[in-house]
């Protein structure tokens with residue numbers, strides 16, 4: 001199985017340029033949230049929201065064309081579809097569509113100037129609010145302003161590009177399945193970095209292949225399922241859960257022993273807030289072992305001691321053996 005994986009990666013690198021093979025390496029559907037979450041939440045705005053969902057909730061919508069004097073059926077572009085299941089599972093599920101969007105949207109065709117509608121920012125609602133103090137919005141905002149994406153604000157980048165207004169849901173804070181959280185967080189980045197349609201809206205850069213750019217990393221598929229992009233691409237910050245300072249590529253983590261060592265950076269990032277009790281079976285960074293085995297980071301102190309004893313023992317036996325041989329030699333002469 002291992003050998004098979006070693007073979008499959010170079011093969012993927014050779015034949016990869018499409019996002020389909022990206023999805024294979026990253027091991028996830030790009031929109032990895034399941035649509036079939038069992039959700040018992042009932043919004044006080046359910047009825048109101050249906051006025052929008054009847055057109056934006058699926059790929060088909062209908063309206064009365066006054067000129068033709070009849071019902072017309074059309075396709076809703078996929079980028080304009082808001083999925084009910086995801087929306088009612090998201091952090092902002094209690095909102096009515098028209099809390100964030102103008103009530104003018106009730107009219108169809110939508111008035112042209114609505115396209116210029118100013119959208120709220122996270123900070124507009126969350127800034128300076130005691131209720132959300134634990135999230136440190138101000139500090140996240142400050143970090144974001146130093147991150148490489150901030151210069152793309154003029155092109156339309158904003159917090160919303162990573163936190164989809166209609167589906168974003170905190171994950172790592174509430175995680176009970178770390179692998180799912182890793183896939184969720186990585187899908188946020190892959191939404192642009194393996195989807196050129198989205199990427200090109202913000203930059204004139206050529207399409208890049210993430211698989212090729214990371215070909216120095218062995219077993220890519222395993223790595224991408226076990227660590228998040230932000231482990232290597234952000235500067236660690238002790239006071240917030242998720243560092244938002246994405247560094248230029250030159251400063252990304254490339255040295256294996258940043259993770260594969262006793263003071264692995266993973267303890268300060270991915271495993272930072274694991275509440276599970278530290279394991280007491282002698283492994284360094286034992287928390288990681290609940291999810292992965294990271295060569296170097298998960299050395300066991302008892303095994304270390306044992307190997308030392310074996311080493312000293314073997315050296316001793318060889319030493320005695322040599323002494324005996326010398327004595328034998330002396331005897332025969």
Ligand code: HEC
Pocket residue numbers: 051052053054055056061062063080097098101103105106108109110114115
């Ligand atoms: C009769 C169908 C219909 C209804 C009802 C409807 N929409 Fe739309 N909406 C559309 C179509 C079609 C588009 C894409 C064409 C356009 O931009 O006008 C669109 C586009 C939009 C856009 C994107 C505008 C842009 O910047 O490109 C927003 C935001 C939006 N609708 C919000 C809403 C909200 C909020 C509601 C409910 C209050 C709503 N819509 C109700 C059909 C509808």
Ligand code: HEC
Pocket residue numbers: 049052053056079080081082087092095096097098099100101119120160161165166
């Ligand atoms: C918490 C605020 C918020 C709520 C609630 C909200 N939206 Fe949005 N919506 C936004 C923002 C912000 C954008 C622009 C996203 C961007 O710039 O990437 C947006 C964009 C859109 C678009 C344009 C396509 C897109 O996804 O970018 C449509 C259509 C839309 N919203 C429909 C709806 C409908 C329908 C609802 C209710 C079910 C709704 N919105 C509820 C904030 C909200």
Ligand code: HEC
Pocket residue numbers: 091092094099100120121122123124125126135159160163170
């Ligand atoms: C229009 C105001 C508004 C905007 C804009 C807004 N939020 Fe919120 N947000 C709220 C409110 C109000 C709640 C609490 C909802 C509830 O009680 O269920 C909330 C809830 C949350 C929560 C869950 C908090 C908890 O403890 O359950 C998170 C996380 C969050 N928002 C993040 C964001 C992010 C990130 C952005 C920007 C991308 C954003 N919000 C934009 C008003 C807003």
Ligand code: HEC
Pocket residue numbers: 122123134135137140141142144149158159160161162163169170171172173181184185188230240241242244246
């Ligand atoms: C480049 C992508 C990206 C951008 C831009 C971004 N975020 Fe995030 N953010 C993430 C990821 C990834 C997570 C982790 C999601 C999870 O697992 O809960 C996150 C988590 C969060 C959380 C939850 C942290 C916690 O303690 O649970 C908040 C709050 C937040 N972001 C606010 C913001 C605000 C405010 C902005 C804009 C100033 C912003 N984010 C911009 C990627 C981004």
Ligand code: HEC
Pocket residue numbers: 026186189190193208210213214217223224227228229230231232233249250252253254
């Ligand atoms: C193990 C650490 C690590 C992980 C995990 C990782 N990267 Fe990287 N990434 C790097 C390094 C190091 C570079 C710089 C490579 C070089 O310059 O040779 C890089 C380069 C990049 C670049 C710049 C490519 C270019 O040349 O323009 C992008 C974009 C990128 N990574 C995105 C991602 C995304 C998205 C993920 C998650 C799916 C991710 N990375 C996961 C370490 C990592």
Ligand code: HEC
Pocket residue numbers: 148149152161162188189190191192193198199202203204205229230233246247248249250
């Ligand atoms: C909305 C789209 C979008 C999302 C989401 C996004 N990026 Fe980017 N990212 C870009 C674009 C566009 C560029 C190219 C910027 C430029 O023109 O230099 C970029 C550049 C980068 C670079 C290269 C910086 C350099 O030095 O050239 C890295 C690394 C990177 N992103 C990492 C991430 C990570 C990690 C995430 C998720 C936490 C993420 N991105 C999410 C659009 C996005």
Ligand code: HEC
Pocket residue numbers: 005216217218219222223226227231232253254255256257258259260266291292293294295
């Ligand atoms: C961001 C942290 C990080 C970095 C940097 C990193 N690794 Fe890993 N590596 C991991 C984790 C986590 C695992 C455990 C995967 C699992 O078992 O879930 C792993 C597993 C491995 C494995 C075993 C794979 C398997 O299929 O079981 C090898 C081999 C490996 N890494 C080599 C390297 C090499 C060589 C480098 C440097 C070029 C490197 N790693 C850089 C985190 C990292």
